[in-house]
Amino acid sequence: MRTADGDLIHEETGLVVEEDQIDRGPEWRAFNHTERQKKSRVGAPTTQTMHDKGLTTTIDWKDKDAYGRSISSEKRSQMHRLRKWQERIRTKDAGERNLQFALSEIDRMASAMGVPHSVREVASVIYRRALDEDLIRGRSIEGVATSALYAACRQEGIPRSLEEISDVSRVERKEIGRTYRYVSQELALGIKPVDPKKYVPRFSSELELPEHVQSKANEIIETTAEQGLLSGKSPTGFAAAAIYAASLLCNEKKTQREVAGVAQVTEVTIRNRYQEQIEAMGVHN
DNA sequence: AAGTAGAGGGATTTGAGCAC
DNA sequence: GTGCTCAAATCCCTCTACTT
Numbered sequence: 001m002r003t004a005d006g007d008l009i010h011e012e013t014g015l016v017v018e019e020d021q022i023d024r025g026p027e028w029r030a031f032n033h034t035e036r037q038k039k040s041r042v043g044a045p046t047t048q049t050m051h052d053k054g055l056t057t058t059i060d061w062k063d064k065d066a067y068g069r070s071i072s073s074e075k076r077s078q079m080h081r082l083r084k085w086q087e088r089i090r091t092k093d094a095g096e097r098n099l100q101f102a103l104s105e106i107d108r109m110a111s112a113m114g115v116p117h118s119v120r121e122v123a124s125v126i127y128r129r130a131l132d133e134d135l136i137r138g139r140s141i142e143g144v145a146t147s148a149l150y151a152a153c154r155q156e157g158i159p160r161s162l163e164e165i166s167d168v169s170r171v172e173r174k175e176i177g178r179t180y181r182y183v184s185q186e187l188a189l190g191i192k193p194v195d196p197k198k199y200v201p202r203f204s205s206e207l208e209l210p211e212h213v214q215s216k217a218n219e220i221i222e223t224t225a226e227q228g229l230l231s232g233k234s235p236t237g238f239a240a241a242a243i244y245a246a247s248l249l250c251n252e253k254k255t256q257r258e259v260a261g262v263a264q265v266t267e268v269t270i271r272n273r274y275q276e277q278i279e280a281m282g283v284h285n
Numbered sequence: 286a287a288g289t290a291g292a293g294g295g296a297t298t299t300g301a302g303c304a305c
Numbered sequence: 306g307t308g309c310t311c312a313a314a315t316c317c318c319t320c321t322a323c324t325t
Binding site for chain 2: 174177255256257267268271
């Protein structure tokens with residue numbers, strides 16, 4: 001095998017067997033200076049599948065020289081040290097690269113969702129903790145990164161639903177939920193179920209509902225949640241129903257379809273929830 | 286808009302099988 | 306008997322599709 005430099009490499013040992021003696025200086029090459037500048041780089045073809053793009057030298061594990069002869073014990077121990085360091089650098093690089101990738105994914109998703117910088121910081125911390133606790137083994141980096149972001153949003157009090165986060169992630173909703181539960185449990189994040197009231201301002205502003213409708217929706221949520229109506233129900237559906245009910249009560253009516261759209265639940269869910277809520281409010285008043 | 290049936294999915298409970 | 310794992314059963318919620 002020959003490198004781009006023309007050096008002959010021993011197939012098994014990977015050691016250089018024969019150096020290309022010819023100086024291919026620039027002045028007599030076929031392409032001139034400007035052509036040379038056009039080429040961003042020269043040399044061996046690179047591959048994206050390896051972190052070093054396949055350019056680094058590999059020291060193999062045989063104690064033979066380029067000619068296949070055994071080498072002295074002094075050389076052997078020197079080779080051993082070199083290999084050890086190469087392995088250390090290689091694995092360290094791989095870990096760093098994965099972390100870099102995860103953090104850039106978190107950043108990308110956070111930007112796409114428009115969440116503040118503090119959430120990204122928290123997500124990064126959660127991801128690093130998951131890495132330290134060895135929770136990523138057997139799971140995808142993207143999955144853990146996405147669930148770290150999901151957890152961070154909830155922890156910072158600006159929750160995003162699994163639907164919303166799976167829209168910007170390459171990982172599907174089910175996987176995010178599963179990984180999130182696992183990470184949250186293992187790291188003892190102690191995140192409480194999302195308060196539906198947290199969704200009210202965002203959904204309301206998307207629906208362009210005035211302040212007093214929001215307060216009414218919050219009131220409905222508080223009263224009905226006290227009566228145990230929230231238990232086991234999805235917070236987004238609950239919030240959507242309360243907003244719908246509030247819009248009716250305040251004569252600022254939005255259709256179930258509109259509310260369902262911004263909350264990413266179905267109209268059926270809104271119907272079921274809001275009737276329970278209205279009933280409970282009736283009993284309450 | 287409202288209602289209904291049925292499908293599908295997640296979480297929890299129950300029960301069988303196994304090792305100690 | 307106790308503790309554990311794993312699969313099946315069950316419950317509840319949300320969804321789609323359809324009708325009124």
